[in-house]
Structures are given as C-alpha cells and as structure tokens.
Amino acid sequence: xxxxxxDMGHLLSAxxxxxxxxxxxxxxxxxxxxxxxxxxxxxxxSFDGELAPLGVTIADEAWHAxxxxxxxxxxxxxxxxxxxxxxxxxERLKEVTGGLDLPGLF
Numbered sequence: 869x870x871x872x873x874x875d876m877g878h879l880l881s882a883x884x885x886x887x888x889x890x891x892x893x894x895x896x897x898x899x900x901x902x903x904x905x906x907x908x909x910x911x912x913x914s915f916d917g918e919l920a921p922l923g924v925t926i927a928d929e930a931w932h933a934x935x936x937x938x939x940x941x942x943x944x945x946x947x948x949x950x951x952x953x954x955x956x957x958x959e960r961l962k963e964v965t966g967g968l969d970l971p972g973l974f
Contacts, residue, residue: 893961904947
C-alpha cells in the first residue's frame with residue numbers, strides 16, 4: 869500500500885511543478901511581443917504571447933489605397949501576427965510539457 873501512496877505523491881508533486889511552470893510561462897508570454905505585417909510593413913499589428921492583439925499601425929500610404937485594399941491589408945496583418953504569436957506560444961508550451969499534447973492548458 870505504501871508503494872502506491874509514494875507513487876501518488878510523486879505524481880502530485882510533478883503535477884504541481886508543471887502547474888507552476890505553466891503559470892511562469894503565461895507571465896512570460898504576456899510580456900513577449902510579435903508583429904504581424906502586410907503590404908511590406910504598411911500595416912502592422914502587434915500581439916502578445918497569449919494571442920491578444922495589442923496595437924495597430926497603419927502607414928499613411930495605406931489610407932490612400934482604398935477601403936477594400938486597406939481591409940485586406942488589416943486582415944492579412946492579423947493572420948500573420950496571430951500565426952506568429954500562436955507559434956511562439958506553442959513552442960513555449962512544448963518546453964514546459966516536454967512535447968506532450970495537453971489540450972486546454974493555454
């Protein structure tokens with residue numbers, strides 16, 4: 869019986885360490901920044917590592933391109949930035965979990 873209690877203690881300890889590492893990773897990712905761009909940098913959108921958009925920069929020349937073009941540039945910059953932020957988050961998550969796929973942790 870003591871063998872299974874010891875195993876359970878090790879499992880709980882490992883789970884607590886992983887939880888602490890996940891929390892530290894969340895804090896770290898909140899501070900990291902990536903930038904999605906479109907049109908050669910005419911539109912840029914910054915994201916943090918938790919996939920939250922933080923800011924939008926639109927160069928003057930983009931305003932003159934027309935509404936449809938500007939909308940396409942914004943959408944493209946959003947996709948680019950989101951993909952970069954998701955990649956950064958996923959890489960950090962792999963470091964914490966040792967590559968295990970644990971859905972719902974982030």
